[in-house]
Amino acid sequence: MNIAIFGASGATGKLLTERCLAAGHAVTALVRTPENFPYSARVRVVKGSAFDSSAIAETLTGADAVFSALGAKSPFKNEDVLPRAVPLIVAAMQVHGPRRIIALGSAGALPTSLDKQPAYRRWIVQKIVYNVFLKYPVLEQISQYKTLSASTLDWTMVMPPMLSNAPAHGHYRIDGEALPKNGSMISRSDVADFMMQQLTNEQWLGKGVYITW
Ligand SMILES: NC(=O)c1ccc[n+]([C@@H]2O[C@H](COP(=O)([O-])OP(=O)(O)OC[C@H]3O[C@@H](n4cnc5c(N)ncnc54)[C@H](OP(=O)(O)O)[C@@H]3O)[C@@H](O)[C@H]2O)c1
Numbered sequence: 638m639n640i641a642i643f644g645a646s647g648a649t650g651k652l653l654t655e656r657c658l659a660a661g662h663a664v665t666a667l668v669r670t671p672e673n674f675p676y677s678a679r680v681r682v683v684k685g686s687a688f689d690s691s692a693i694a695e696t697l698t699g700a701d702a703v704f705s706a707l708g709a710k711s712p713f714k715n716e717d718v719l720p721r722a723v724p725l726i727v728a729a730m731q732v733h734g735p736r737r738i739i740a741l742g743s744a745g746a747l748p749t750s751l752d753k754q755p756a757y758r759r760w761i762v763q764k765i766v767y768n769v770f771l772k773y774p775v776l777e778q779i780s781q782y783k784t785l786s787a788s789t790l791d792w793t794m795v796m797p798p799m800l801s802n803a804p805a806h807g808h809y810r811i812d813g814e815a816l817p818k819n820g821s822m823i824s825r826s827d828v829a830d831f832m833m834q835q836l837t838n839e840q841w842l843g844k845g846v847y848i849t850w
Pocket residue numbers: 643644645646647648649650667668669670685686687688706707708709710718722741742743744774797798799800801825
């Protein structure tokens with residue numbers, strides 16, 4: 638397949654790029670600084686920002702499916718990356734295709750995400766983690782979910798709790814309703830493996846899906 642990747646230079650984006658190449662897919666990556674991107678020699682690189690519609694259109698040319706692992710640099714600043722970029726990506730896909738997008742989101746994107754947690758944990762995570770420490774990332778992900786779910790695309794938003802750089806466990810819990818009980822962490826490697834599987838899996842089309850160890 639021809640895969641377009643947004644956020645390919647990020648921690649999860651690099652894992653997705655690596656996995657796409659290993660699986661024999663052709664990759665186009667939109668990156669701001671190609672000189673720092675370790676896969677520049679092996680992928681079609683479009684240099685530019687995800688806030689630029691023409692760079693997005695160029696990235697999507699010829700793509701069969703899209704991965705997004707975009708995100709802000711700092712959790713403590715309002716960078717508005719997803720509220721600015723995702724509507725542009727979705728708009729371009731709705732006009733020119735492709736239809737399939739698998740986006741990395743986060744467990745904080747929906748008010749029902751903590752419904753399967755014990756009451757004390759629900760209170761701590763919502764009131765302290767989501768409302769205070771991760772206020773801006775959560776707002777970004779709420780916006781991403783709204784944009785994807787309002788689209789006519791074949792979208793899937795993969796919603797993990799905290800990400801780590803640990804090796805893949807190869808097994809994890811997934812749930813379409815809420816974050817599984819006491820789920821608090823998963824590695825980017827496991828998330829990237831699950832996102833890769835979605836290229837050929839229709840189970841989570843038009844849905845958000847929680848993933849955690
Ligand atoms: N950290 C966690 O524990 C956690 C938990 C759950 C969900 N998430 C979500 O997972 C996603 C990815 O996380 P990560 O740690 O893999 O991210 P990351 O390493 O911070 O990577 C973010 C990527 O987005 C790119 N980007 C940002 N603004 C851009 C723009 N205007 N144009 C083009 N590219 C842009 C960055 O490019 P540059 O290389 O040019 O900066 C980078 O490739 C984020 O949305 C985050 O909210 C994170």
